[in-house]
Amino acid sequence: EAAVTQSPRSKVAVTGGKVTLSCHQTNNHDYMYWYRQDTGHGLRLIHYSYVADSTEKGDIPDGYKASRPSQENFSLILELASLSQTAVYFCASSDVTGGGNYAEQFFGPGTRLTVL
């Protein structure tokens, strides 16, 4: 069974503070993703990575940085947290697409971030 874990599971941060969300996967997958979930917006892609030491911008990267120090770990960094970044954040991993294979994404349990 695929395993993606996130820490912390919930966090309260102050406006202007720095927040780091961590994700760890034991699937041996090359791809990792960070999404945020807000009511009425579904899941929106923030950053993703397909190899260690490299990250790519997703659809809503402003205000976020990402770090992929190893295949297993992927962090999301909010340098200056703002009220608008209050949301649930999900990490996911998937295998490489190829040969007509479906690249299913496996999600972690989520981190509930509240910025006050």
Add this chain to the structure above:
Amino acid sequence: GDSVTQTEGLVTLTKGLPVMLNCTYQTTYSPFLFWYVQHLNEAPKLLLKSSTDNKRTEHQGFYATLHKSSSSFHLQKSSVQLSDSALYFCAPHDSGYNKLTFGKGTVLLVSP
């Protein structure tokens, strides 16, 4: 950019009735299509997937048929159960970048 349109908001049904949740998409490529389901306070999980035009795919009592001519992938079930209450997402997959674009989701609430 890519876009997905799903049945808006909340669908409420009584147990045993049929359901159809609509999904249409706009992409610049011919995608695989996924349906993900998210139960309350849980992570999204894959429910259905397809890339074959006009072929019905089924899983856990749910089924969907990809129609490329109309860019649709509607999710159906003939008889909903209480445990089907959840948030459902449709998502086309861009195999070139290995990315999903999620719709806003539809909440299905099944009552006794």
